[in-house]
Amino acid sequence: MADKDNSVNMVREGAKAAYHHGDLRAAVIAAGLARLEAGDGAELGLRALARDVGVSATALYRHFPDKEALLDALADEGLRRLGRLQTRAWTEAGGGAAGFKATGIAYVRFAHDAPALFRLSFTRQMPERQGEGRDDGGAVAYGLLRAGVGEMLPGAPDGDAAALHAWALVHGLAMLILDRRIAWDEDRVAAVVGLTFGGVG
Amino acid sequence: MADKDNSVNMVREGAKAAYHHGDLRAAVIAAGLARLEAGDGAELGLRALARDVGVSATALYRHFPDKEALLDALADEGLRRLGRLQTRAWTEAGGGAAGFKATGIAYVRFAHDAPALFRLSFTRQMPERQGEGRDDGGAVAYGLLRAGVGEMLPGAPDGDAAALHAWALVHGLAMLILDRRIAWDEDRVAAVVGLTFGGVG
DNA sequence: CTCGTCATGTTTACAGTGACAACATGGCGG
DNA sequence: CCGCCATGTTGTCACTGTAAACATGACGAG
Numbered sequence: 001m002a003d004k005d006n007s008v009n010m011v012r013e014g015a016k017a018a019y020h021h022g023d024l025r026a027a028v029i030a031a032g033l034a035r036l037e038a039g040d041g042a043e044l045g046l047r048a049l050a051r052d053v054g055v056s057a058t059a060l061y062r063h064f065p066d067k068e069a070l071l072d073a074l075a076d077e078g079l080r081r082l083g084r085l086q087t088r089a090w091t092e093a094g095g096g097a098a099g100f101k102a103t104g105i106a107y108v109r110f111a112h113d114a115p116a117l118f119r120l121s122f123t124r125q126m127p128e129r130q131g132e133g134r135d136d137g138g139a140v141a142y143g144l145l146r147a148g149v150g151e152m153l154p155g156a157p158d159g160d161a162a163a164l165h166a167w168a169l170v171h172g173l174a175m176l177i178l179d180r181r182i183a184w185d186e187d188r189v190a191a192v193v194g195l196t197f198g199g200v201g
Numbered sequence: 202m203a204d205k206d207n208s209v210n211m212v213r214e215g216a217k218a219a220y221h222h223g224d225l226r227a228a229v230i231a232a233g234l235a236r237l238e239a240g241d242g243a244e245l246g247l248r249a250l251a252r253d254v255g256v257s258a259t260a261l262y263r264h265f266p267d268k269e270a271l272l273d274a275l276a277d278e279g280l281r282r283l284g285r286l287q288t289r290a291w292t293e294a295g296g297g298a299a300g301f302k303a304t305g306i307a308y309v310r311f312a313h314d315a316p317a318l319f320r321l322s323f324t325r326q327m328p329e330r331q332g333e334g335r336d337d338g339g340a341v342a343y344g345l346l347r348a349g350v351g352e353m354l355p356g357a358p359d360g361d362a363a364a365l366h367a368w369a370l371v372h373g374l375a376m377l378i379l380d381r382r383i384a385w386d387e388d389r390v391a392a393v394v395g396l397t398f399g400g401v402g
Numbered sequence: 403c404t405c406g407t408c409a410t411g412t413t414t415a416c417a418g419t420g421a422c423a424a425c426a427t428g429g430c431g432g
Numbered sequence: 433c434c435g436c437c438a439t440g441t442t443g444t445c446a447c448t449g450t451a452a453a454c455a456t457g458a459c460g461a462g
Contacts, residue, residue, distance in 0.1 A: 024410085024411085045447085045448065045449085046448080046449065046450090047447085047448080047449090055411070055412090056411065056412050056413080057412095057449090057450095058411080058412070058413085058449095058450075058451085059410075059411050059412075061449095061450075061451085062409075062410055062411070063410090066449080066450075067449065067450090122376070122380050122382070123380060124380075161389070161392045161393050161396060162396070164374075164383065164389070164393050165370065165393045165396050165397070167373070167377070168369075168370050168371075168373030168374040168377060168393065169366065169369050169370050169373055170369075170373070171373035171376060171377055172368070172369030172370055172371070172372035172373025172374070172375075172376065173365075173369040173373070174373075175323070175372055175373065175376050176368070176369060176372055179323050179324060179325075181323070182365065188362070188365070191362045192362050192365050192366045192369065195362060195363070195366050196366070196397070225439085225440090246418085246419065246420085247419080247420065247421090248418085248419075248420090256440070256441095257440065257441050257442080258420090258421095258441095259420095259421080259422085259440080259441070259442085260439075260440050260441075262420095262421075262422085263438075263439055263440070264439095267420080267421075268420065268421090
């Protein structure tokens, strides 16, 4: 009658299940992403996450030192996806001014489409040793941004400021939309982004 | 020896303490702000907050339906402070282009100076009934922004887009700084903000 | 084949959290 | 004087992240 205890036990139903999972970690990350994609306020606790995979909660500690590390892994995957979306938008628009603008819009759209993942990805604070060889998933996104700015404004007096300006603009739009300060409206976003990113749309 | 139990009891030391606090709620909010100002990752739990005020944890439920409501109150105060800082920056700079720019910089500086409070203020999602007479603390800030844009660009083709553009820019900068994506550097911020807000600095 | 090793997963347990119900306190109006 | 009732307290619950001890089974050495 161990009913009142705060057990972390999971109920194994299928006798099929092997003792070792094969590739937990990957499975956990997948489950986490799925949970993030389903609902903005999706709460992902260790127990819930572990149950999704069909494993006991503490098993996750064999693959992540603590919950923070798990969230970091999810965040990194989020940045990776964002980078992919941006590169695709760039190429599909044929590069140049239109491509650069498309990149910015893709950034905001990603935030709108996957709010929880976007928020998680950027809310996670950068590690303290940030100077050196950061190989964050976000590196792709930022590299693309710099490249875009370089192509857009070859002789800009302050390329750095311009790049930061563009980034801050789309990031701000994304955040304001996520926090429901403003409503999602692709045309409006395009108009605002066009003010800085140039291009006619 | 009720030592192992998960009691919510607080240890009253002074016999001085009156049974009724007088003005809890205000005291709780003050304590919450103090806790937010001390450290970025300041954790504010009900028990800790209640202990600061010298009251039992569940007493807070007499003044706030739940923790969310408490956080909402703190968030509102944060927006209110932000609005005050912006108006002051505006007047101190003498209005006009310089004042508008100062307003933007004040926004980012506030985020840097009170990171936890800023984040809390904007992370709190707007209530669903957002259309009508929102009397959020943020109303001041946005009104100021619109006024600034109106003064700056009287005949702008798309004043709405310009206002949103300015807001998103400073909000994005603030968020990127909070999440340590970029470092706080007032000169750099001023340069970036100057690109949109005009003014020579 | 048998055995030991070792990564992986499970049990049990603990301290902490937000929240609710039942009870205590004491100021204020009839 | 007395009872009402807003305010504060005690006890308890379900839940969380996490650590320690234990179980399982794949795999290489003798």
